[in-house]
Amino acid sequence: MMLLEMAAGGFADRVAVGTRDDGLTFAELFERSGAIAGRLRSVDAGHLVLADVSSEALPALLFGASWAGIPFVPLNYRLADAELRTLASRASPALAVAEPGAAGRLDGIDGVETVDRAVLWAELAAAASADHDWSFDGEDVALLLFTSGTTGDPKAAVLRQRHLISYILGSVEFGSAGEEEAALVSVPPYHVAGIAAVLSNAFAGRRLLQLPTFEPGAWIDLVRDEGVTSAMVVPTMLARIVEHLDAEGPSSPGLPTLRALSYGGGRMPQPVVERALELLHDTRFVNAYGLTETSSTVALLGPDEHRAAVASDDPAVRRRLASAGRPLPGIEVSIRDEVGAEAPVGATGDIWLRGGQVSGEYRGQGSRLTDDGWFPTNDGGWLDDEGYLFVTGRIDDVIVKGGQNISPGEIEGVLLRHPAVADAAAIGLPDHEWGERIVVAVATHAGAEASAEELCTLVRRELRSNRTPDHVEFVDDLPYGDTGKLLRRVLREQLAHLGDA
Amino acid sequence: MAELTPGSRWASQVCTTEVIVVRSPGDDVDLECGGSTMVPPGEGGPNGSPDATASEGSQLGKRYVDDDDTLEILCTKPGEGSLGVGGTLLGLKEAKPLPASD
Numbered sequence: 001m002m003l004l005e006m007a008a009g010g011f012a013d014r015v016a017v018g019t020r021d022d023g024l025t026f027a028e029l030f031e032r033s034g035a036i037a038g039r040l041r042s043v044d045a046g047h048l049v050l051a052d053v054s055s056e057a058l059p060a061l062l063f064g065a066s067w068a069g070i071p072f073v074p075l076n077y078r079l080a081d082a083e084l085r086t087l088a089s090r091a092s093p094a095l096a097v098a099e100p101g102a103a104g105r106l107d108g109i110d111g112v113e114t115v116d117r118a119v120l121w122a123e124l125a126a127a128a129s130a131d132h133d134w135s136f137d138g139e140d141v142a143l144l145l146f147t148s149g150t151t152g153d154p155k156a157a158v159l160r161q162r163h164l165i166s167y168i169l170g171s172v173e174f175g176s177a178g179e180e181e182a183a184l185v186s187v188p189p190y191h192v193a194g195i196a197a198v199l200s201n202a203f204a205g206r207r208l209l210q211l212p213t214f215e216p217g218a219w220i221d222l223v224r225d226e227g228v229t230s231a232m233v234v235p236t237m238l239a240r241i242v243e244h245l246d247a248e249g250p251s252s253p254g255l256p257t258l259r260a261l262s263y264g265g266g267r268m269p270q271p272v273v274e275r276a277l278e279l280l281h282d283t284r285f286v287n288a289y290g291l292t293e294t295s296s297t298v299a300l301l302g303p304d305e306h307r308a309a310v311a312s313d314d315p316a317v318r319r320r321l322a323s324a325g326r327p328l329p330g331i332e333v334s335i336r337d338e339v340g341a342e343a344p345v346g347a348t349g350d351i352w353l354r355g356g357q358v359s360g361e362y363r364g365q366g367s368r369l370t371d372d373g374w375f376p377t378n379d380g381g382w383l384d385d386e387g388y389l390f391v392t393g394r395i396d397d398v399i400v401k402g403g404q405n406i407s408p409g410e411i412e413g414v415l416l417r418h419p420a421v422a423d424a425a426a427i428g429l430p431d432h433e434w435g436e437r438i439v440v441a442v443a444t445h446a447g448a449e450a451s452a453e454e455l456c457t458l459v460r461r462e463l464r465s466n467r468t469p470d471h472v473e474f475v476d477d478l479p480y481g482d483t484g485k486l487l488r489r490v491l492r493e494q495l496a497h498l499g500d501a
Numbered sequence: 502m503a504e505l506t507p508g509s510r511w512a513s514q515v516c517t518t519e520v521i522v523v524r525s526p527g528d529d530v531d532l533e534c535g536g537s538t539m540v541p542p543g544e545g546g547p548n549g550s551p552d553a554t555a556s557e558g559s560q561l562g563k564r565y566v567d568d569d570d571t572l573e574i575l576c577t578k579p580g581e582g583s584l585g586v587g588g589t590l591l592g593l594k595e596a597k598p599l600p601a602s603d
Contacts, residue, residue: 002521006577010561136542138508162508169523169575173598174562183601196603204601232603262602288602297602328599356507 001134003168004030004063007202010175017208018056019226020182026202029059034129036064039120040095041130043113047144049088049096050074050189051106053212057121058189059198061097066161067134071141074189078482081105087146088112090156138162144363145192145292156363157292159192166356167196167295168203170330177206184222184231186211191483193265193288196296197232206230216244223255230260232288234484235268242276255280264288264297266484267393267409269416269423270322277310289324289391291377293368295357299333299389301325316384322413323388324381331355334374335383343382348392348407351381380407397488399428401436404466408488411469414462415440415455420448423478426469427492429499437470439498441491443477471498505530505572511539514546518559518580526571534559535582551582559584564594 007016008030015023024032040048048065050058050073065072073091075084077099084105088096092111100118107114142161146154183201185208187194201208209226211219214237222228233241238261245252261276261283268287277285284303290296301323309321327333334342335349343349352374360375361367369375380392392407399406408426415424423443428436444450452472460468479490505511505525512519513534519542520534532539535551550556559565561579566572567586573594574584584591 002577006562009578136510165508165521169521171599171602173596174575176596176598185603193603200601200603206601230601260601262600264602284600286600286602290602300600300602302600 001033001063001066002136002165003199003203004033004066006174007205011205014179014205015207016202017059017210019209020207023207024056024060026205029063029202031129032057032060032124033063033067034132035124035127036060037067037130037134038128039124040064040068040070043095045070045093045095045113047071047073047091047094049091049094049106049112051077051084051088051102052097052099052117052189053077054185054189054194054210055117055212056210057097057117058210059202059208060124062195062198066140066142067130069135069140071144072195073144074195075146076188076190076482077102085109087154091144136161138165143195145190145195147292155365157359158361158363159292159295159359160361163295163357163359164199166330167297168199170355170357171297171328172200172203174203175205177201177204179205180227181205181229182207182209182226184209184211184219184226184228186214186219186231186233186237187265187483188212191265192290192292192296193232216240220244220255223258224253227257229257230262231258232262232264234265235263235272236266236480236484238263238276239269239272242272242279245279246275255283258283260284260286260303262286262288262300264290266486267412268322270413271416273306273321274310277306287323287325289389291379293358293360293375293377294331294353294355295359297328298331298353298355298357299324299327301388320384320388323384323390325389326387327389328355330357333383333387333389335381336376345383345385348380348382350395351377351379351389351391353377397427399426399436399438401428401431401438401466402434406438406467410463411438411440411459411467414459415442418450418455418458420444420450421455422448425478425486425488425491427488427495429492429495430501431470432500437499438467439471439473439495440469441473441475441478441495443475473498503529503532505532505574510542510577511574512542512544512546513537513539513551513580513582515549515551516547516559516580516582517578518576518582518584519578520559520565520574520584521577522573523564523575524571524573526569530572531587532574533585533588534580536585537582547580551580555583555585555590556581557583557590560593564596565591566594567591 012027143159287301288297411426431437515535
């Protein structure tokens with residue numbers, strides 16, 4: 001709330017969210033947040049649950065929960081009813097805000113009162129604001145985000161006010177955006193980046209625009225129509241935007257207003273970034289790496305580093321295009337081996353993080369931080385001699401063949417450089433002799449061809465021979481979750497027949 | 502004198518200024534505004550007016566640092582008093598924004 005109060009004090013009449021012509025100003029956003037807080041208090045809600053797409057109501061709901069001093073709990077509205085209801089019941093007692101027309105999905109859950117967002121929003125316009133008596137306790141829980149575990153029930157990551165404040169104060173300058181700036185957000189509210197975008201753009205004084213359902217044509221239209229100056233996308237979105245711009249041909253007007261484009265939330269095929277850099281030569285690219293448990297971004301590869309990497313003949317500099325850049329000023333990174341000892345520069349290990357924005361806490365399970373504040377991310381990676389962080393992927397995804405640990409990411413990176421390969425994933429499947437065998441699933445571009453032999457030879461040449469795939473399976477496409485994460489578990493199930501029983 | 506933990510908030514006793522601590526040396530620090538010691542919000546003031554030697558004012562959203570750059574505070578509500586530590590005024594910190602990542 002402190003962030004919104006500052007924004008409303010600093011630039012009350014700027015549009016905070018929506019179109020230039022009929023968006024909500026920061027003063028109006030402040031009023032609506034107060035009205036939501038009043039409503040939450042009147043029903044003694046313990047949580048504010050959201051089962052809805054991004055909308056103009058999102059910032060007011062997020063700040064209103066904070067004003068009322070209760071956690072904001074955005075759920076994945078794409079889940080099946082049964083799963084959605086299970087998660088909502090875990091946040092009981094709650095007021096749940098549902099996508100217009102879909103309130104029935106959450107009916108009849110003990111302790112959960114459901115309201116249609118459109119109905120709520122209309123009522124709030126005339127409602128009185130709550131008293132200006134919000135809590136400033138940094139220990140208050142601001143946000144509960146369910147993370148998709150590979151097994152068992154989803155865990156609820158806990159982010160407290162102090163984590164989010166630390167992230168914003170550590171990475172954003174107050175009022176640093178020009179009056180004409182607008183940020184386009186197309187990640188959903190249940191993704192940590194969707195929430196971080198609301199906070200950091202409000203603090204910067206930047207107008208927020210939302211695209212609830214991503215579609216590359218609609219995204220490009222919105223950038224052009226609303227003069228969008230910055231945007232955040234996940235890798236699959238960027239790939240589709242690049243395809244769409246390419247299809248516009250030489251007469252494409254490009255995206256001249258787009259000064260900054262940040263991407264993150266999954267592995268990014270290098271050819272996509274390289275093509276995007278060519279097509280959008282005036283846009284400044286940022287690659288951000290972060291986790292739900294770390295209040296979003298912890299490391300980033302900045303615009304100048306992107307251009308320097310692309311322009312360099314030095315392979316060590318050039319490969320930084322595939323890195324997550326360097327840690328934010330308030331973040332420490334440590335690469336550890338299996339016993340928790342610090343690994344030397346260049347060696348791959350587990351990524352551990354420390355800093356004011358790092359939570360590492362799950363509801364009902366306590367904190368995973370060590371006594372001295374370090375969080376083991378369960379991501380593998382390494383640092384180069386200038387401190388650039390390379391993320392190799394989830395440790396659980398590592399293929400163990402004949403006692404050797406093999407990162408799927410490095411095999412995929414090589415395959416994706418083949419001109420015929422549109423997408424590729426490497427997984428380990430059971431093998432009686434080796435423990436696991438390397439199986440790669442490859443999708444080729446329409447009309448393009450590559451033989452399994454050719455791809456295996458490529459990997460053998462670029463990497464060590466023990467990285468060579470044992471089997472290449474050609475597929476139409478790979479399974480992705482709706483925030484752009486490759487679903488390796490699903491792929492392993494689909495290709496289970498290629499492993500030993 | 503008080504220990505300024507990061508995230509703690511302080512209010513002026515002589516004007517409307519409020520701040521939050523971003524970075525702190527960890528020792529006890531006498532944080533002042535308008536020449537008077539700052540207190541937790543709601544615990545005193547504002548009464549009177551800033552001392553003439555500390556009345557340039559504080560600016561919303563600006564960061565202030567001490568000479569050693571060990572203390573950094575952010576102004577969350579502006580006022581008429583200047584911010585200082587132990588009788589010395591704090592300087593405005595040059596903004597070096599990171600590229601926006603979300």
